[in-house]
Amino acid sequence: MMEWFHPDPYILVLTGAGFLIALVAWLPLALRRLPLSLPIVCIGLGAALFSLPQVGLDPSPLAYPNITERFTEFVVIIALMGAGLKLDRVFGIRRWQVAWRLILVTMPLGILAITVLLGTLAGLPWIVALLLGAVLAPTDPVLAADVQVGPPKGGEEDEVRFGLTAEAGLNDGAAFPFVNLAIVLAAAAGTGEPWAAKWLGYHVLWEIGAGVAGGYLIGRAFGWLTFRIPAETKLAQTGDGLIALAATFISYGLTEMIHSYGFLSVFVTALTFRHAHRSHDFHREMHDVTEQVERLAMMALLLLFGGALANGLLGALVWTDIVAALVILLVIRPVTGLIGLAGLKATGSEKLTIAFFGIRGVGSFYYLAYGLNSMEIDGADRLWAVVGLVVVISVFLHGLTVTPLMRLLDRSHGRDPDAEGVPPPGLQGPGAGEDASR
Numbered sequence: 001m002m003e004w005f006h007p008d009p010y011i012l013v014l015t016g017a018g019f020l021i022a023l024v025a026w027l028p029l030a031l032r033r034l035p036l037s038l039p040i041v042c043i044g045l046g047a048a049l050f051s052l053p054q055v056g057l058d059p060s061p062l063a064y065p066n067i068t069e070r071f072t073e074f075v076v077i078i079a080l081m082g083a084g085l086k087l088d089r090v091f092g093i094r095r096w097q098v099a100w101r102l103i104l105v106t107m108p109l110g111i112l113a114i115t116v117l118l119g120t121l122a123g124l125p126w127i128v129a130l131l132l133g134a135v136l137a138p139t140d141p142v143l144a145a146d147v148q149v150g151p152p153k154g155g156e157e158d159e160v161r162f163g164l165t166a167e168a169g170l171n172d173g174a175a176f177p178f179v180n181l182a183i184v185l186a187a188a189a190g191t192g193e194p195w196a197a198k199w200l201g202y203h204v205l206w207e208i209g210a211g212v213a214g215g216y217l218i219g220r221a222f223g224w225l226t227f228r229i230p231a232e233t234k235l236a237q238t239g240d241g242l243i244a245l246a247a248t249f250i251s252y253g254l255t256e257m258i259h260s261y262g263f264l265s266v267f268v269t270a271l272t273f274r275h276a277h278r279s280h281d282f283h284r285e286m287h288d289v290t291e292q293v294e295r296l297a298m299m300a301l302l303l304l305f306g307g308a309l310a311n312g313l314l315g316a317l318v319w320t321d322i323v324a325a326l327v328i329l330l331v332i333r334p335v336t337g338l339i340g341l342a343g344l345k346a347t348g349s350e351k352l353t354i355a356f357f358g359i360r361g362v363g364s365f366y367y368l369a370y371g372l373n374s375m376e377i378d379g380a381d382r383l384w385a386v387v388g389l390v391v392v393i394s395v396f397l398h399g400l401t402v403t404p405l406m407r408l409l410d411r412s413h414g415r416d417p418d419a420e421g422v423p424p425p426g427l428q429g430p431g432a433g434e435d436a437s438r
Helices: 009-030 038-050 065-086 097-120 126-136 159-191 196-228 243-257 262-275 282-310 319-341 348-356 362-374 380-412
Strands: none
Touching: 009 038, 009 282, 038 282, 038 380, 065 159, 065 243, 065 262, 065 282, 065 362, 097 126, 097 159, 097 319, 126 159, 126 362, 126 380, 159 196, 159 262, 159 348, 159 362, 196 243, 196 262, 243 262, 243 282, 282 362, 282 380, 319 348, 319 380, 348 380, 362 380
16 A cells, blocks of 8 residues: 655655754753753654664664764764853863863773773773773763753853863863873784883873864964954854854864864864953854754764664673663762862752763764774674663763752752843852953
């Protein structure tokens, strides 16, 4: 009876893209007050779609390693630009102390703890355990959107939201040296060549330093062209938020050409770009464009992830991997988070919330794909299963708790979570009073 129904695959793709874009626009509104998140819905839809017998594609990252690396890379850099643009807090050592604590204390402790856990309990080789430690320690800038600050000048920048946004923006670049350490150690194990000087001098000092410097210079250039150039041709006159995508791609591309950390560069570019004229409404236009592109790409990626789960991505797991995944999310992240935040001028509920919401996601996918494409490792299917399990538990655990916990936190601080345009106290952050005018 349905023999006449044989639509062209191109038409099916267009139709599916239309539904996807409609969901991108509508779902955040529908889920705003529900204990659900957009990533949960996307993974569920992907699993259902790729379980249909008519869909013969297995979107496993093992089958498409290079596409996986590049697609996840694209999603992350868009998210990093959006995160940097929406931070209202002026950059500073004291004002950003919550971020420094999470980057310089929590993340290294997390990498160490995960490495030891996977090298002992899960029985993985130590180099592989180190790789997964670097892969699973960073907080994700893509999937952590529900616990991040609102749009530029949106008045949603309390200490919790600021800390998690700044951490997600910085730690993808900060984790890269440890991913490269695993790659360098794997190469040295085969050749016996010295590795410490190369790793410290090149992968730490040069790639971090050049990434920060390159991102700053590109951000300054875009800031001048957009807001400061003394002519009617300044880019802000266009009103076109696509300028943010231009800054993203140029920053990432140029800094990668000189072999530095492009993730770090993009975030620094975004911060510098925002600082060029902090109060200009054009930042909202640029943020809105990056957010739309990010959500669309994120939904497509999570649909594929759901399909990979439905096609057996977690099939290589052993019971110790499941225990390790739970320990990583329920013990290691909260404990290292609280250690990093010890002594911070914040309430206990704020510290607990920041420590709990160490969301894992697309950044972990990228780092694992990058690591596996850069070194020879046996058992890649098990590594993808471990990372996939951590991400899917994180998506459901944090996705189901983010709305009630953040609303409870707002109410405990005397804020109405349903009110519009009411900035929380502490917008400028600690230490702002002494130099807020700078």
